[in-house]
Amino acid sequence: MNFGKLNEKITIQTPPTAKDNGGELTGSWTNVCSPWAQLKPASSAETREEGSDVLVDTTVFVIRYRSGITSKMRISYGSDYWQIVGIQKKGRNEYLELTAILKTNW
Numbered sequence: 636m637n638f639g640k641l642n643e644k645i646t647i648q649t650p651p652t653a654k655d656n657g658g659e660l661t662g663s664w665t666n667v668c669s670p671w672a673q674l675k676p677a678s679s680a681e682t683r684e685e686g687s688d689v690l691v692d693t694t695v696f697v698i699r700y701r702s703g704i705t706s707k708m709r710i711s712y713g714s715d716y717w718q719i720v721g722i723q724k725k726g727r728n729e730y731l732e733l734t735a736i737l738k739t740n741w
Contacts, residue, residue, distance in 0.1 A: 636697070636725070636729055638730075641699070645712045646669045647669075648666055648667060648708060650708070671698070672712075673696070674695075676692070677694055688740070689738050690739045691738050692739070693720075694717065694734075694736075694737070696710055696717070696732075697730055697731070699731075704719075705719075706722060709735075718736050719735050720736055
């Protein structure tokens with residue numbers, strides 16, 4: 636892995652854990668870390684969800700290895716929030732490939 640390609644700053648966030656009286660999660664997402672990443676756009680596809688056209692972009696975010704990252708977390712990059720849908724450990728705890736999707740309604 637050429638770590639010189641990690642040239643984009645991202646933030647990994649964990650979801651709220653507090654629950655309201657109805658049992659729904661409430662509160663805000665919490666920043667876990669802000670690593671440098673390499674972005675590898677993977678695909679874009681149009682789909683239909685709940686009667687709306689949705690564009691689904693898939694990107695792989697490559698970061699240095701860090702334990703504790705889960706698919707319940709999300710990535711904040713620019714003004715967008717990417718849902719982590721896959722995590723692959725590469726090398727001997729060298730780096731992670733985080734596959735994430737961004738859904739845009741239009």
